[in-house]
Amino acid sequence: MDLRKRDQRTKHSLVKTRSFRQERFPAAVISGSSKAADGENGEVEYFKKVIETMAAGSLRCVAIAYCPFNWEIFLTSDEELEHWLMPEDDLVLLAIIGLKDPCRRDVKDAVRLCIKAGVKVRMVTGDNLQTAKAVALECGILKSDADAKEPNLIEGKTFRGYSEKQRLQVANKISVMGRSSPNDKLLLVQALRKNGHVVAVTGHGTNDAPALHEADIGLAMGIQGTQVAKESSDIVILDDNFASVVKVVRWGRSVYANIQKIIQFQLTVNVSALVINVVPAVSSGDVPLNAVQLLWVNVIMDTLGALALATEPPTDDLMDRTPIGRREPLITNIMWRNLLIQAMYQVTVLLVLHFDGKRILHLENESQEYALKMKNTLIFNAFVISQIFNEFNARKLEEFNVFKGVAKNRLFIGIISFTVVLQVIIIMFFGKFTTTVRLSWQLWLVSIVIGLVSWPLAMVGKLIPVSERPFSEYFTTICNSCKPSRLRNIGSSSENEGN
Secondary structure (H helix, E strand, O other): OOHHHHHHHHHHHHHHHHHHHHHHOOOOEEOOOOOOOOHHHHHHHHHHHHHHHHHHOOEEEEEEEEOOOOHHHOOOOHHHHHOOOOOOOOEEEEEEEEEEOOOOOOHHHHHHHHHHOOOOOOEEOOOOHHHHHHHHHHHOOOOOHHHOOOOOEEEHHHHHHOOHHHHHHHHOOOOEEEOOOHHHHHHHHHHHHHOOOOOEEEEOOHHHHHHHHHOOEEEEEOOOOOHHHHHHOOEEEOOOOOHHHHHHHHHHHHHHHHHHHHHHHHHHHHHHHHHHHHHHHHHOOOOOOOHHHHHHHHHHHHHHHHHHHHOOOOOHHHHHOOOOOOOOOOOOHHHHHHHHHHHHHHHHHHHHHHHHHHHHOOOOOOOHHHHHHHHHHHHHHHHHHHHHHHHHHHHOOOOOOOOOOHHHOHHHHHHHHHHHHHHHHHHHHOHHHHOOOOOOHHHHHHHHHHHHOHHHHHHHHOOOOOOOOOHHHHHHHHHHHHOOHHHHHHHHHHHHHHO
8 A cells, every 4th residue: 555545544534533523522622722712611511520530540641632623735845844732722532541550569668668767759750730639648658648638749940939038948849749749849859958868869850860969879770771871770670660769768777777787796805905904004114915815806806896897787676766857867876875885894704804813813822923824824815705695785776685686696696606616716726826824614614604794784874864965965065165265256257157
């Protein structure tokens, strides 16, 4: 069939369809002309209500229409086709279709978990405001129709028309933004960041790239996402599932919590070792831990111990915590409390062994060299065993049950067991290298008891309340109070100028 015959068949089909639609819907012609008949106004309002009803049912509406064309003046040359524009007036309405884009089954649970974790989910979409409202109610972003009011529910045009000051005031309250452009999403991200929020943005299109780049955390979709969006983001979600955002939050908090565990554990080791060596060196010129022993402590504690705590998997209680602010200190008051309790206990016990160990161990009748080696070996062994027990305490900074979930982390158990075996080998067989002597089973039991006491001590210490004000602020206040009054006045005046 040649082109001419195909065009004639298409013309016949269009005319027939138009005739059918006009017989059934005589007023279904939506015209851009101002001369529309008065009888058509009621029908136009009817279709508008149909569209609103579909939008309220979370349906995306698409209108299908055609324009009658005079085939006698059909464009044939390339030059005419290049300058030809699609007519926008005198369209004949054929149908209005409502497309359902249902939420995934796990989206509602994911939104609920985010809200539980203190993460506010905001939906910014180009859909009709009523469609956006219905979807938000379906997935739990809006709890009820009472919440679907401005400024919780807002159009992008309205938000765009606000001044910068007004946008900063409204941004915190917005939950759903409909009929929005990519620039509206960018303005919302900028307003939230200026208000001090940590903002994460999801997107897949090229137009989402500015917002993904501006956000603190950009999350691009791996399947539907464009290359520009992926390059502008920090994380790529491979399955394009919003529920993966919960996993991101979960693992992010787990990494942060594990870093805090490592810091508390290593600070306890370093503070204890420092005091145990410095105090005897200043008082008597003798140090209980020599260079080789300190090197071994650093190897097993800073390497193996950190590895054991860094591999702690995320737990459900992480989602019950409030989000960490931008200016929150990495070392919290709870960590300082735990650190000081454990360090003070270890320092006290080991210094007592250092200064009065000969009498406690009944070594008065032994030679001076043997008594000194025996005492220092016990201090070294008790110190290492105490760190092994304290490693369990570092797993749970606030909870009483430090053994919760430990069986699931086989790497942690393996590292602890490996450390214990190495410590036994060093004490029993490498005495010449570490300047130690073999310990009897009684002294091994003493070392274990010294380390074991750290568990109930940690539980009792967690009952001690701590201030919500960071310790660093107390130190800053003390330092400022020690400054001369002239310098304090200069500092306060500069702060006022900055405000």
